[in-house]
Amino acid sequence: MSVAVIGAGMAGISAALQLQEAGLAVELFDKSRGTGGRMSSKRTEQGEFDIGTQYFTARHSAFRAAVEDWQARGWVARWQPRLYRIDEQGLRASEDDQQRYVGAPRMTALSRNLIADIPLHSATRIVELQRSEDGWLLIDSEADHHGPYQQVIVATPAPQAVPLLSAAPALANAAAQAQMEPGWAVCVGFAEPLTLALDAAFVRCGPLDWVCANHSKPGRDSAANWVLQSTPAWAAANLDTPPQEVAAQLLAALADALQTELPEVHFTHAHRWLYARPADHQQWGALAAPELDLYVCGDWCQAGRLEGAWLSGREAAQVLLGRS
Structure with missing residues (x-):
């Protein structure tokens, strides 16, 4: 049995691994050049930054x-x-003492190691699914066809899943209900380390949501690299703001939040996430139309978080295997 999994984030990877271990022929498709979806790292002249998922529990x-x-x-x-x-x-120690984990030496190390020998079609944006007598054909943005595949799992953010689910209106309607929020992430390379007694902070005032000394994570080397993430509301109001201006505004917000003068900035890079995280917590697990050999998973199906994506992908695979 052949299965196409659209989306090489944690949900898609989790589903693909379950199916491969069960002996099915699985292929992954992803619109990005890299892997991991929002477990993304950015390689720059200043070093590598985690610009998506900052950690997981x-x-x-x-x-x-x-x-x-x-x-x-x-x-x-x-x-x-x-x-x-x-x-x-003001500033105070967080009472959140959960054990946190990160990919080592970068977040994408986890996705790359998990995928291993699963065939991956990177930089391939699937825009349409066509049903034929032989199975599903996947059509990409260059009008190339892939397949046919007997089963398809869609493991993309909900808004990107909707147009792929036209053959299954119930699944499309459910995905359309799952709203996702945007976010801006800014990588900052300072000329010298900040002299602070903190490695990361949840920010609950102004445009910032999270700030982190990237080098405080295991395996990261530069002692002057930081990642700033905006609130969803600020990102929604600044979707079309030029990246340089986004970086400048969030740097100013960092100085205000820390009540300190920042060192000289050597490098900035701003990345816009249109679908940074689910707006609501659902408990669907995964969505399925077994009669069509079509399944859907993602963190938006399972209460958000990286763990939710992994659980959702696993559930989609288990439903598919039970059907097969």
Whole structure:
């Protein structure tokens, strides 16, 4: 049995691994050149930055077991930052003491190691699914055809999934209900390290949502690299703001939040995420139209978070295997 998985983020990777282990022939498709979806890292002249998922936690027993295996393999590492909260009352230590994990030595290390020998069609944007007597044909943005495949799993952000689900209106309607929020991420390389007693902070005032000393994570080397992430509301109001202006505004917000003068800036890079995270928490697990051999998964199906994406992909694969 052949299966196409559209989307090489954690949900798609999780589904593909389950199916490959069950003996199915699986191929991954992703519109980006890299892997991992929002587990993205940016390689620059200033070093590498995690510009998407900053860390993940493990609550579900099955996911905890998987994380322990990844840690034993050296693909992830524990991260115990000096974590703070910044709001109108100022700076104070965060009471959030969850164990956090990061890919090592960058977030994309996890996705690359997980994919391993699964065939991956990168830089391939699938824009349409066509049903034929032999199965599903995948049509990309260059009008090239891939397939046929007997089964298809769509593992993209909800707004990108909707147009691929025209053959299954119930699935398309469900995906259309799952709203996703935008976000801006800014990589900053300072001329010298900031002299602060914090590694990361949740920000609850102004345009910032999260700030992090990227070098505080295991495997990262530069001691002057930071990542700033905006709130969804600020990003929605600044979707078309030029990246240089976004970087300048969030740097000014960082100085205000930390109440300090920042060192000289050597490098900035701003990245806009149109679908940074789910706006609402759903408990669908995964969506399925078994009669059409069509399945859907993603963090937006399973309460957000990287763990949710992994669980959703696993559930989509299990439903498919039960059907087959």
